[in-house]
Amino acid sequence: MNLEDDILIEKFIDKTLSKEELEVFHKRMNADKDFEKKVLLEQQLWEVLSDDDWSFMSKSTETSQAYEEIFKSDEIKELRTTIKDVNASYQKSKSNVWIKWVSFASAAAIAFIISLNVLNTASPNELYEVYSTDKNLPSYVSREDGNENELIKAQLLFENKEYEQSLALFLNELKNSDSPDAGLYLYTGIAQTELNDFEEAEKTFNALLKSDLLDAQKGAWFKALLYLKMDEPEKSKGVLEEIIKQKWYNAEKAAKLLKEL
Amino acid sequence: MKDNSHHLNALLKRDSKEITAIYTLNYPKVERFIFQNKGNKQDAEDIFQKALLQLAVRYKKEKFIIKTSFEAYLFTVCKNLWRRELNKSKKKVTNTAILELVSEDYDDAMAIEEQKRWELFNESLELISDNCKLILKLFFAKIGYAAIMDKLQYNSENVVRQRVFKCKAKLKELIKKDKRYHALVEL
Numbered sequence: 001m002n003l004e005d006d007i008l009i010e011k012f013i014d015k016t017l018s019k020e021e022l023e024v025f026h027k028r029m030n031a032d033k034d035f036e037k038k039v040l041l042e043q044q045l046w047e048v049l050s051d052d053d054w055s056f057m058s059k060s061t062e063t064s065q066a067y068e069e070i071f072k073s074d075e076i077k078e079l080r081t082t083i084k085d086v087n088a089s090y091q092k093s094k095s096n097v098w099i100k101w102v103s104f105a106s107a108a109a110i111a112f113i114i115s116l117n118v119l120n121t122a123s124p125n126e127l128y129e130v131y132s133t134d135k136n137l138p139s140y141v142s143r144e145d146g147n148e149n150e151l152i153k154a155q156l157l158f159e160n161k162e163y164e165q166s167l168a169l170f171l172n173e174l175k176n177s178d179s180p181d182a183g184l185y186l187y188t189g190i191a192q193t194e195l196n197d198f199e200e201a202e203k204t205f206n207a208l209l210k211s212d213l214l215d216a217q218k219g220a221w222f223k224a225l226l227y228l229k230m231d232e233p234e235k236s237k238g239v240l241e242e243i244i245k246q247k248w249y250n251a252e253k254a255a256k257l258l259k260e261l
Numbered sequence: 262m263k264d265n266s267h268h269l270n271a272l273l274k275r276d277s278k279e280i281t282a283i284y285t286l287n288y289p290k291v292e293r294f295i296f297q298n299k300g301n302k303q304d305a306e307d308i309f310q311k312a313l314l315q316l317a318v319r320y321k322k323e324k325f326i327i328k329t330s331f332e333a334y335l336f337t338v339c340k341n342l343w344r345r346e347l348n349k350s351k352k353k354v355t356n357t358a359i360l361e362l363v364s365e366d367y368d369d370a371m372a373i374e375e376q377k378r379w380e381l382f383n384e385s386l387e388l389i390s391d392n393c394k395l396i397l398k399l400f401f402a403k404i405g406y407a408a409i410m411d412k413l414q415y416n417s418e419n420v421v422r423q424r425v426f427k428c429k430a431k432l433k434e435l436i437k438k439d440k441r442y443h444a445l446v447e448l
Contacts, residue, residue, distance in 0.1 A: 001430070003422075003423070003426050006426050006429070007422075041433060041436070041437075042429075044378065044382070045382065045401070045429070045432070045433070046401065048378065048379050048382040048383070049382060049383075049386070049397070049398075049401035050401050050402065050403065051402065052344075053344075053348060054341075054344050054345045054347075054348035054349075054375070055375060055378055055379070056345075056348070056349075056371070056375060057371045057374050057375055057378075057445075060367070060370070060371065061374055061444070061445060061446070062444075063322075063374060063444060064367075064370045064371055064373070064374045065370070066322055067318055067319070067322060067369075067370035067373050067374070068366050068367050068369075068370035070318045070321050070322055071314075071318055071365075071366035071369050071370060072366050075273075075321075076314065076317065076318060076321070078275060079272065079273070079275050079314065079317055080310075080314060082275040082277060082280065083280060083310050083313050083314065084310065085277070086277055086280045086281050086284060087284070087306055087309070087310055089281075090281060090284040090285070090288065091306065178303075179301045179302050179303050181296070181301055212302075213302065214289075214292055214293055214296055215296075
């Protein structure tokens with residue numbers, strides 16, 4: 001292929017050919033099979049080697065037809081069932097670990113509170129203001145699911161400190177989502193904290209901690225902050241101790257905050 | 262090279278104990294990746310199951326050899342299946358009728374061929390010179406000629422264009438020479 005054709009194909013892939021140029025291009029593809037093959041390979045190169053794309057097969061091959069037959073076989077159907085069963089028991093065992101931890105953490109926090117005889121030297125509310133500034137929450141701005149507009153709107157309202165309106169949207173998403181992500185719980189819980197709806201905030205963070213989501217542990221950090229805002233430093237200390245012990249999210253910050261309490 | 266066939270054999274034997282071990286070692290990393298890339302828990306579970314089935318079916322047909330560790334390979338397959346899913350929704354917008362008609366088995370079979378194409382192209386990229394590899398990686402990352410010129414200190418954009426052209430030609434030559442390329446030609 002010469003450089004001229006290379007530039008032409010590049011323009012075709014970039015969709016920068018004019019209407020007239022595109023017409024000529026298609027005519028040439030139809031008439032010249034070699035040229036068509038070159039275009040196809042160039043397109044595949046782009047699809048495979050650009051990170052955000054994927055090269056789909058448009059037609060089956062002899063081998064793909066053979067794979068399809070294997071997928072249909074009883075042997076693979078049985079394997080599909082086995083994998084599903086393993087997945088179910090693996091996910092269940094994972095969530096049991098979380099339930100055990102939550103029970104343990106609650107007991108540990110109560111024991112810790114009872115055993116302590118502390119004189120507070122710092123204002124918990126002041127510490128809440130300091131430590132709640134850096135929330136490091138996930139962004140919904142680039143999501144591609146159908147709820148993107150509502151979630152983006154909720155996030156933007158949250159960022160503008162319009163917590164009431166933001167909370168209403170997040171609660172709605174939480175209610176209607178089959179598999180809410182950790183971010184949804186966090187935004188909801190923090191908005192409830194900011195609105196001094198402490199009981200509901202605690203419930204939200206506990207729900208996150210009980211979930212088997214990867215970021216479930218983040219619930220502990222925001223629960224510790226919630227207790228500061230509630231002027232319950234002892235409860236906050238109990239949670240912070242556990243964060244440090246388990247080396248969870250923000251463990252270093254938790255150690256720093258604990259010293260300041 | 263480490264022999265990874267025992268993992269693949271364990272899948273075909275439906276060895277629950279071994280499959281559980283594969284889950285324990287690999288699933289959390291895959292779940293993390295999918296969560297970080299617009300997915301949820303259900304997506305992670307589906308992709309992991311699809312990947313295991315893909316490996317089993319491919320091994321059943323052609324006893325292929327995994328050239329890296331099993332863990333690294335499984336992660337790549339999961340990443341690619343997720344990349345495929347994300348792009349499928351883009352494709353659906355323009356091609357709804359066709360995509361709705363295909364069966365799951367057909368789609369899963371196509372995913373294996375696409376994975377093989379991905380392997381062929383990426384392995385071929387590793388065979389060209391370091392300079393060519395770098396320039397093409399920048400080019401396919403959609404970095405413009407001017408930026409490549411600055412980054413790699415070429416004299417002009419035209420020189421960069423010529424270099425990209427030559428490197429792409431070399432890469433295409435390697436791909437076309439590989440017998441896997443001809444097997445991947447669509448009917």
